[in-house]
Amino acid sequence: MTDNLAAQFLLDPAVTFLNHGSYGACPKPVFAAYHDWQLQLERQPVAFLDPMRGYGRWMRAAREALAAELGADPADLVGQMNATAALNIVAQSLPLREGDEILTTDHEYAALDKTWAYVARRTGARIVRVKVPLPLTSEAAFTETLLSGLGPRTRVLFLSHVTSATALLFPIARAVAEVRARGIWTVIDGAHAPGQIPLSLDALGADFYAGNCHKWMMAPKGAAFLHVRRDMQRLVNPLIISHGWSEDLHAPGTAGAFGNTPFIDSLEMQGTRDPAAFLTVPAALDFAHAHGWDEVRARCRDLIDRTEARVAALTGLAPFSTPQFRAPQMASMRIPRRDPRALQVMLLERHGIEIPCFDWEDNTIVRVSAQGYNTAAQMDLLVEALSAILT
Ligand SMILES: Cc1ncc(COP(=O)(O)O)c(C=O)c1O
Known part of the structure; x- marks a missing residue:
């Protein structure tokens, strides 16, 4: 024991x-590693914040360690401050039109309900909320309920992987596969999943998956990620336009401004900030592995x-x-x-x-x-x- x-x-x-x-x-020990990154930043901010020589390299190492843990390719994953920010990037990027439908459940996190309400208001899209039957006892009943909410105008399925208020582990795999097969975008809120349940993001195949590292992975607060399937990255636009953005961001063959993919560079470069929490993710993973x-x-x-x-x-x-x-x-x-x-x-x-x-x-x-x-x-x-x- x-x-x-x-x-x-x-x-x-x-x-x-x-x-x-x-x-x-x-x-x-994880907090000590976090503090070390902050000291290093403060000692020589110019060298540290150099995207090519400094923190860009260390961010890449953190993405690689995280991707290995999550069954993902590091080129498909970018560090973010929290799941809310990561999901806002997706919700505010998708090209929704008036009358399109966003299918979701009655178990979603209140801040993300607001995010989609805001998107619906700006685009004229409609939110369709199915009631998940309780008690939840089978994947089949869960999937059937979601499929019953689909209509000809459904464009997005938005689901928690682990729900906040009800602490349910939604059996999302079949729903994701069935809905993707119909050409509907799948957006998963995995705020509580990393570190609490084993994840294999490539095998799951959701179009967009956001997760927190500061909850169950025990990283310092402000460490999260956004994972986007390679074929969907052309849809993603940063909420903050900075040095990593370019006019031809989504043109085929465009290189990232700082040596990564355009997806990563446009989302990672967000002005002066303290990236220490995300840089500490490998230390948090080491702690879990060692114990x-x-x-x-x-x-x-x-x-x-x-x-x-x-x-x-x-x-x-x-x-x-x-x-x-x-x-x-x-x-x-x-x-x-x-x-x-x-x-x-x-x-x-x-x-x-x-x-x-x-x-x-x-x-x-x-x-x-x-x-x-x-x-x-x-x-x-x-x-x-x-x-x-x-x-
Ligand atoms: C299901 C779910 N989604 C999103 C969030 C938001 O996480 P954060 O505040 O780290 O963005 C939470 C927070 O508890 C949550 O439970």
Whole structure:
């Protein structure tokens, strides 16, 4: 059994931290590597920010390490600040017209719902939202529901891989294949996927896939990526036009301004900035590899399985899915309706537990996360606190 890793993290030991899902947490050696990159930048900013001699080379090394982890070609992946930024690039690039339809679900992250609403408003496209039947128990039912939302004007399928509010692991592979075969763009929000579930982006074949490295991969905050199939890169335009852009960006045979592909150079060059978080991704991967992460993940999954079952027994409210379709390290547990903000404050102030509580559709939810620093005793504390508050 892997030892508990709490001593490796910077989290406040006075808090029972059960909310890795919101912003992640960075281990000490990874944070030290991040700090080293920042010191190097500050010592010689001109040399560091040289796109050819300085950080351009190191960004390439980080992309290569990340691509190897994600089953992707490094030429198809570019570093971004966060999943929201990466998905905005895609949503605001696609050439949508009035009457086109964007098919999505009722489980999407609120900020991205806003992104597509903004795009719909500017283009005249329409959002079609299917309701995923709960409990989620089969890939066939999930795929059928999505296909039932397709129409002659559907141009985009937008789906989370792991959902935020409901912590479901959507079985997206068949839906992606079926929808792509109809010539519809597939855009996947993988904010919670890297580091939590094994990914093989080339095998999945989605047109556009964005993921965070600062959540479950434990990189510092501000490390994420956008992966785009080679044949779709001609559709992508940066939101910020800078030195990496050129008039003939999408003309066949155009070279990138800084020695990479035009796709990478146009998205990576965004003015003066601190790229240290993305440069630290290889250190985060090294940390996971050095600590036997398959075993850590299995231990966390076990903690979550048990906690979810105990809370369901306490409330009598069934989970949103069978365990197969739940995020491995996160569970959104239904509790009897109450003010979620007051509950969250009570859990923190009275019991020292940091955990998100919120309403989703007609449910009040407590979403528990487990990472390598969490323990069974912390889960006991949560179950005891919920028991005291709810009964
Ligand atoms: C499903 C989903 N998408 C997108 C995001 C946004 O991530 P970020 O704030 O890193 O852009 C989150 C954040 O929790 C999320 O859960």
